[in-house]
Amino acid sequence: MGSDSLVVGAGPSGLLAAKEIASRGYSVKILEEHGQVGVPSHCAGLISVEGLKRIGVEASNSFIQNAVFGGRIYSPDGQCIEIRDARPRAFVVDRAALDQHLAEMALNAGAELVLGRRAEKLTLLNGSITGASGAGWVEEARIVIDAEGPSQRLTTAAGLTNNRRRPLLGVNTEVACEIDPTMVEVWFSEETAPGFFAWVIPTNERQVRVGLAAREGDPTRLLARFIKKRFNTVYPSPRAGQVLLDGPVSRTSFPGMLLVGDAAGHVKPTTGGGVVLGGLCAIEAGKAASQALESGATDTTQYDEAWRRLYGAEFRSMKTMRSLANRISDERMNRFFATFNKAKLGDRLNDLVSEGDMDLQDGIIRRALSEPQLIRVAIGGLGRLAFAELRDLVNI
Ligand SMILES: Cc1cc2nc3c(=O)[nH]c(=O)nc-3n(C[C@H](O)[C@H](O)[C@H](O)COP(=O)(O)OP(=O)(O)OC[C@H]3O[C@@H](n4cnc5c(N)ncnc54)[C@H](O)[C@@H]3O)c2cc1C
Structure with missing residues (x-):
């Protein structure tokens, strides 16, 4: 018999689930197809200060590069809304170094890590997943955690893929320039x-x-054009990855197997960030897997129940915001920025954001949609119908 638990993929979600299981005294083997944890990385590396704490990681200079206090958001016609807090709200991290730090935490808890081993297939026996196999090897385990990231290769090969995704292609690179290091920028325009x-x-x-x-077009060319416009420079070739905005897959637990992180669609539909929310759900997966190991059951449906109870409303609200954002034209967006700036609501927005949470956004979305001043601006910018639909969708 193999280990108690087999984790496929040494990204943040797999590593956090592995740490959770190993810290309860069960044996865990993590398989990573690459020769080094965290490499290659395509991530922008923006992680909220609270979020890092929530996933049980102490801030460390070994992976933190910078701290930001807020952001400047630009409309298609170049208007700006600035949001700034008095305290640092997010860390900019070196994702490879963060993943390596998480790997160390999992190893310290007792997990084993095998690098350069790619799982090709899940092993199924009488409807249960009993392990995984690859070129010349087979690993058995009582519980498998599929943490393979966004590709869905293993679940697709096993006929277990249970939603249709429409991922966006994201590209990311580094540019040398003089910049205010305390603020991020977000640029909207079709x-x-x-x-x-x-x-x-x-x-x-x-x-x-x-x-x-x-959503369409060649992101590498779009990025080249944006960098030329914003920084008047050219740049080294970007790294690309899938950005998932569709929310969780419908089923994340199967007999003998749990899906975590991007594999489960546990990514914020508003921003495409998946390290914190994916990590939080992966911790729940680790707990559910440990309970199953303790009871000897292969049924792990309590994982589905746990993340839905804790974070289901978050995913729903953020998905609603995403679906609205997808339908706002550039013209409407410009109008919204103009109405917002004219109403001088910057301070109120700063207060809301200061009270709000970057990862668990349901609370701030609801509060913003109940604020009389913001309601007036939203109706002025988005139109009464779109606004009513938005409130309806989040049940206010
Ligand atoms: C351009 C871009 C920018 C992003 N920026 C941010 C950001 O700023 N903040 C944020 O929170 N999120 C961001 N994200 C999202 C974030 O990167 C993911 O949500 C997060 O990495 C998901 O973690 P994971 O552990 O589920 O998967 P991954 O990080 O993808 O890890 C999966 C691991 O599994 C390994 N693997 C895959 N298949 C196999 C196999 N068959 N056998 C063995 N190993 C395998 C892979 O090599 C990889 O190491 C961004 C994504 C993109 C594309």
């Missing part, structure tokens, strides 16, 4: 990043990580 936005994230006062995701 021309710059159709269906999403472009981001500028300072890693220090002399360098930014800049990227975008797009």
